[in-house]
Amino acid sequence: MNRKVGRWVAADFVVLVFGLFPVLWIISLSLKTPADVGDGRLIPS
Amino acid sequence: MSETTTTPAATEATRTPLAKRHGGSERARAERRLGWMLVAPAAIVMLAVTGYPIIYAIWLSLQRSDLGRTVLITVVSVAIELVLGMLLALVMHRALVGRGLVRTASLIPYGIVTVVAAFAWRLAFSSADGGFVPALFNWTTDPLTKTWPTIGIAIMAEVWKTTPFMALLLLAGLSLVPDELHEAARVDGASAWQRFWRITIPLMRIPILVALLFRTLDAFRIFDSIYILSNTGQNRDVETVSILGYNQLLNQLNLGLGSAISVLIFICVALIAVLFIKGFGLQTSGER
Numbered sequence: 001m002n003r004k005v006g007r008w009v010a011a012d013f014v015v016l017v018f019g020l021f022p023v024l025w026i027i028s029l030s031l032k033t034p035a036d037v038g039d040g041r042l043i044p045s
Numbered sequence: 046m047s048e049t050t051t052t053p054a055a056t057e058a059t060r061t062p063l064a065k066r067h068g069g070s071e072r073a074r075a076e077r078r079l080g081w082m083l084v085a086p087a088a089i090v091m092l093a094v095t096g097y098p099i100i101y102a103i104w105l106s107l108q109r110s111d112l113g114r115t116v117l118i119t120v121v122s123v124a125i126e127l128v129l130g131m132l133l134a135l136v137m138h139r140a141l142v143g144r145g146l147v148r149t150a151s152l153i154p155y156g157i158v159t160v161v162a163a164f165a166w167r168l169a170f171s172s173a174d175g176g177f178v179p180a181l182f183n184w185t186t187d188p189l190t191k192t193w194p195t196i197g198i199a200i201m202a203e204v205w206k207t208t209p210f211m212a213l214l215l216l217a218g219l220s221l222v223p224d225e226l227h228e229a230a231r232v233d234g235a236s237a238w239q240r241f242w243r244i245t246i247p248l249m250r251i252p253i254l255v256a257l258l259f260r261t262l263d264a265f266r267i268f269d270s271i272y273i274l275s276n277t278g279q280n281r282d283v284e285t286v287s288i289l290g291y292n293q294l295l296n297q298l299n300l301g302l303g304s305a306i307s308v309l310i311f312i313c314v315a316l317i318a319v320l321f322i323k324g325f326g327l328q329t330s331g332e333r
Binding site for chain 1: 169
């Protein structure tokens with residue numbers, strides 16, 4: 001049962017990364033100034 | 046007196062039904078021929094005016110392989126979306142933990158404006174715009190300056206954006222599959238893989254076809270992602286039919302050709318719909 005739950009947690013994690021990582025990137029872009037948009041950093045300074 | 050007089054016109058009128066049955070009198074045929082001849086110049090001009098842009102648009106789209114590129118993008122993106130959408134739907138349907146969180150998180154991409162998503166993918170992958178992906182993998186060239194990487198990134202952006210929609214449609218189909226059938230098959234010793242292929246997929250045939258139809262129609266008209274990733278439609282090597290129509294209509298002001306391309310896109314979309322409905326048997330129960 002624990003193994004089954006572990007598999008579902010892993011599946012949930014993959015779905016969350018697939019769905020939310022680009023969203024976090026968009027949010028990160030929205031927090032940057034126009035001069036910093038092209039700085040190549042994932043997290044705004 | 047007028048009641049009894051038989052005029053030549055009246056005589057002609059009494060003969061008309063018989064004449065019609067035999068293809069008309071010689072005089073009627075001559076009049077019809079004259080009518081066609083009088084109308085012919087105007088009809089030929091009208092056909093040339095409307096037909097030439099359509100024929101030229103077909104030729105242009107075939108010459109520039111825009112149609113083939115659009116079909117390729119449509120087929121690849123819809124195929125990936127179907128597989129990922131089915132996996133996502135299964136996770137959303139059967140997840141033991143965090144089902145609400147997964148359902149909410151997975152639907153967020155579909156709520157993001159396509160242009161915003163396309164800009165985010167461009168700013169992530171473009172070396173010229175300082176994207177983090179080329180820096181992360183030490184790519185020396187900008188992927189968005191090359192044809193196939195740009196198409197690949199556009200497909201990825203489309204897949205990310207619209208897989209939740211596909212999953213939502215498939216989730217509705219999954220909820221129609223009775224659990225009793227799975228239980229019975231499990232008791233009979235069927236594996237999860239066998240239950241999926243022998244029970245779930247056959248019962249989900251109509252929802253799958255509906256999802257494929259919706260997404261194929263949508264993917265064929267792809268515009269935003271390609272437009273943004275190809276530097277606002279300037280990179281002609283990644284042009285799709287929608288971008289071709291836009292460039293002809295608004296950039297080059299070829300109003301006839303641009304309109305003809307729009308009509309062609311509509312005809313293609315209608316053909317896809319007919320293919321799905323008639324060819325793949327996507328009919329409502331009342332039509333069977």
